[in-house]
Amino acid sequence: MSGSPTRKPVKVGRPRADSLVVVDKASVETDIGAAPPRPLAARERLGALLVHKGLITREQLEATLTEAPPGSRIGELLVSRQLVDEQDIAKALADQYGQRFLELSSSPPDPEIARLLPEQLARRYNAIPVRQLDNGLLLVAFVDPTDLRVLDELSMALSQRIQPGVSEPAEIVAAIDAAWRNTAESSESADQPVAGIAAIDAAVDNDSPAMDLVNKLLRRVIASGASDLHFVPTEAGLVVRARVDGVMRDFNHVAAELQAAVIARLKVMASLDIAERRLPQDGRVSITLADTRMDLRLAILPTTQGESAILRILRLDNEGIGISLEDLGMSSGTREAFERALAHSSGSIIVCGPTGSGKTTTLYTALKMLNDGQRAIVTIEDPVETIFYGINQVEVNARAGLSFARGLRTILRADPDVILIGEIRDHETAEIAMQSALTGHLVLSTLHAEDVLGTVARVKDMGVSHLVLSSAIRCILAQRLLRRLCERCKEPCPEEARLLPQTVDGRSATPFKAKGCSACMRTGYSGRVGIFEILELTPPLRALIEQPTANLLAEAVSRGMSTLYDDALRLCAAGTTSSDEVRRALGRGLEQLAVRSPNR
Numbered sequence: 020m021s022g023s024p025t026r027k028p029v030k031v032g033r034p035r036a037d038s039l040v041v042v043d044k045a046s047v048e049t050d051i052g053a054a055p056p057r058p059l060a061a062r063e064r065l066g067a068l069l070v071h072k073g074l075i076t077r078e079q080l081e082a083t084l085t086e087a088p089p090g091s092r093i094g095e096l097l098v099s100r101q102l103v104d105e106q107d108i109a110k111a112l113a114d115q116y117g118q119r120f121l122e123l124s125s126s127p128p129d130p131e132i133a134r135l136l137p138e139q140l141a142r143r144y145n146a147i148p149v150r151q152l153d154n155g156l157l158l159v160a161f162v163d164p165t166d167l168r169v170l171d172e173l174s175m176a177l178s179q180r181i182q183p184g185v186s187e188p189a190e191i192v193a194a195i196d197a198a199w200r201n202t203a204e205s206s207e208s209a210d211q212p213v214a215g216i217a218a219i220d221a222a223v224d225n226d227s228p229a230m231d232l233v234n235k236l237l238r239r240v241i242a243s244g245a246s247d248l249h250f251v252p253t254e255a256g257l258v259v260r261a262r263v264d265g266v267m268r269d270f271n272h273v274a275a276e277l278q279a280a281v282i283a284r285l286k287v288m289a290s291l292d293i294a295e296r297r298l299p300q301d302g303r304v305s306i307t308l309a310d311t312r313m314d315l316r317l318a319i320l321p322t323t324q325g326e327s328a329i330l331r332i333l334r335l336d337n338e339g340i341g342i343s344l345e346d347l348g349m350s351s352g353t354r355e356a357f358e359r360a361l362a363h364s365s366g367s368i369i370v371c372g373p374t375g376s377g378k379t380t381t382l383y384t385a386l387k388m389l390n391d392g393q394r395a396i397v398t399i400e401d402p403v404e405t406i407f408y409g410i411n412q413v414e415v416n417a418r419a420g421l422s423f424a425r426g427l428r429t430i431l432r433a434d435p436d437v438i439l440i441g442e443i444r445d446h447e448t449a450e451i452a453m454q455s456a457l458t459g460h461l462v463l464s465t466l467h468a469e470d471v472l473g474t475v476a477r478v479k480d481m482g483v484s485h486l487v488l489s490s491a492i493r494c495i496l497a498q499r500l501l502r503r504l505c506e507r508c509k510e511p512c513p514e515e516a517r518l519l520p521q522t523v524d525g526r527s528a529t530p531f532k533a534k535g536c537s538a539c540m541r542t543g544y545s546g547r548v549g550i551f552e553i554l555e556l557t558p559p560l561r562a563l564i565e566q567p568t569a570n571l572l573a574e575a576v577s578r579g580m581s582t583l584y585d586d587a588l589r590l591c592a593a594g595t596t597s598s599d600e601v602r603r604a605l606g607r608g609l610e611q612l613a614v615r616s617p618n619r
């Protein structure tokens with residue numbers, strides 16, 4: 020997998036289902052935020068517990084607290100005054116936090132398990148893995164199980180969920196010594212290149228500027244609603260760009276001296292091999308930030324200028340996913356047609372558009388509507404972008420041989436009511452999808468095509484027969500995302516009024532154009548809205564599937580199908596978006612559209 024086969028199995032150079040680090044919310048929020056001082060309340064609780072256990076008196080506690088310097092640990096102070104010993108403190112801490120007290124001298128850690136954690140991290144954090152628990156968690160002994168940042172770091176480094184336990188500091192040090200005594204690993208870790216260790220040190224150091232910077236960037240990027248973050252190497256450091264509302268923009272800059280440490284920090288987060296700098300790697304990590312659960316997918320690419328990193332941000336909570344079809348920007352006609360198709364218990368519904376046109380969001384919104392507890396729903400996706408309660412979601416894994424087609428065959432054995440196929444992109448998947456749609460399954464999928472007719476042509480090209488296609492497909496929805504004009508700064512653009520029909524949806528046309536203000540980061544746009552065209556395959560249209568697609572279009576439009584261009588005109592007339600934005604998204608501005616639109 021990577022170029023350093025002698026290293027220990029801590030780093031993961033490829034995504035694995037079990038490499039997903041699940042970190043609880045509190046720990047990550049602490050991790051991302053500034054280092055919080057240990058709250059006085061916690062010190063008082065430990066002190067009170069020791070008093071309660073009769074190990075110290077209230078007077079001794081108060082005297083110690085009064086003289087305690089800021090930031091000091093009450094436990095250490097009491098030990099230094101010889102009022103209690105380390106074991107008392109460890110037991111009290113375990114009691115206080117409902118965790119196990121681990122006596123490592125009498126039941127030492129399994130050396131194999133212990134060495135899952137690199138020695139330098141074990142020593143840095145005074146922690147050692149003890150054994151694998153039946154519940155799948157890894158039991159790790161800590162001196163202080165309350166430092167959430169340490170739990171978080173170790174959970175990431177181990178690619179495992181941790182069950183903390185408490186031990187005496189001296190016992191942990193002895194156990195670490197024992198685990199690495201006379202082992203090959205010990206000499207091997209001493210042989211590691213100095214630069215690698217320096218990078219690890221920088222990346223795991225809680226106070227490192229690299230970690231601060233990455234955390235700040237993540238906070239900002241999430242606040243801005245960006246979907247991707249690109250770290251592009253240059254001679255002067257890393258240029259950081261973010262994709263917001265589908266458009267890349269410069270976001271920040273990382274100085275050359277921090278470049279290696281920032282890349283290393285990203286690798287640590289995604290459990291990648293820090294020392295590997297010549298091969299591409301990809302990994303993932305789940306975090307919770309500002310109440311949003313998200314999955315970060317990291318790809319590291321070695322370029323001629325150095326390593327570049329691409330971070331894709333997937334928001335996992337489905338609460339925020341297209342609350343309704345209307346919120347996506349669907350007109351009432353489109354929405355009703357789409358809902359008619361969703362109301363059937365079988366048939367194929369295809370959503371098409373180029374990458375980044377919002378297809379998945381639309382399907383997820385539909386899935387949310389269908390997920391009423393009365394249907395068995397299974398998805399196969401690449402990747403799973405949002406996790407739904409009560410839906411079986413399978414992720415395609417090409418390297419493990421799990422393709423869309425293979426996953427689908429397995430899924431069909433369970434005979435679900437609704438199947439979501441992330442994308443139809445080959446003959447086999449198309450064939451299975453269509454056959455499933457004909458045999459009592461409602462099959463939702465996306466397909467990469469420009470518009471509804473392009474989809475018909477594409478499915479035909481994949482070798483699906485006209486007969487199967489015309490009876491299996493219930494409807495095809497094509498879509499794009501257009502940026503919304505910023506409501507704070509948009510300006511009227513009366514000269515474009517002549518390009519628009521006088522009234523749209525009973526309202527007079529009032530075109531606007533972008534200006535730019537502080538609220539929209541000078542872009543003139545804020546947020547996005549969908550435009551749609553929907554082809555409902557009604558019986559008269561089914562009969563035309565065999566014919567050239569132009570005939571199908573003419574008939575569909577004559578029966579009232581509104582095209583992507585019609586929908587773009589509608590939004591321009593309402594002042595929701597601009598002619599410039601339509602030109603960017605569709606390749607044609609209002610000048611051409613006004614002439615082209617067959618309905619006007």
Ligand SMILES: [Zn+2]
Binds near residue numbers: 508535536538541
């Ligand atoms: Zn603005």
